[in-house]
Amino acid sequence: MWAKNQRAAARKTAENAARRAAGETGVPYAGELSQGRLEALADVDPGWCPTWEIGWQRCYRLTLAHVKASGAxxxxxxxxxxxxxxxxxxxxxxRAGWDKLMPAQRWLLESVGIEPAAEGEMPAAGAPRSQNARWAASLTAARQFHAREGHLLVPRKHLETIIVGEEADSGREEVVKLGAWLDNARRRAAKLSPQRHAELDQLGMRW
Structure with missing residues (x-):
């Protein structure tokens, strides 16, 4: 409960700061955390109050659990x-979008052994993927679009380029037909698993 209250206060602090920066006056300071308090909490755990989307945090937590279980x-x-x-x-x-990540995100990734892509990494062919893997790639494209644009109103013919993997010292780009994939997901909404439906709901999917 304490941690939950601290996160709520931190988010309120950030929201109020943004309101003040936008020129709003009379914004109360009650319930906010001091800068010193925020820095102290961040020193203990940079990811204690994530401001990034929940899908990123979910993948990080899955990766962390895998690494803690001695997985490669x-x-x-x-x-x-x-x-x-x-x-x-x-x-x-x-790794490919390292420069666009927040410092706390980079710290979390480095803590599990993930480093930025090396300069000059070239695309490489990938192995055939399962249906789950194809869904994951398309979902990655949707999350990338949402993180960049702030919404999921994707034109029907829109193509989104993502990095889908790495092999040795190279990476591979893939162009996802994101608009078509989302339209297909809407048509198949009743057949999607609750988890997949929720993954798109988290991005503000309009069914």
């Missing part, structure tokens, strides 16, 4: 799928 990080797409998430795809996307 996947070297490519389809090698490690946990609870429907292709962690090889997710890890490759983090």
């Amino acid at each position: 990080l996947p070297a490519g797409a389809g090698e490690l799928i946990m609870q429907g998430e292709d962690l090889g795809v997710w890890i490759a996307a983090q």
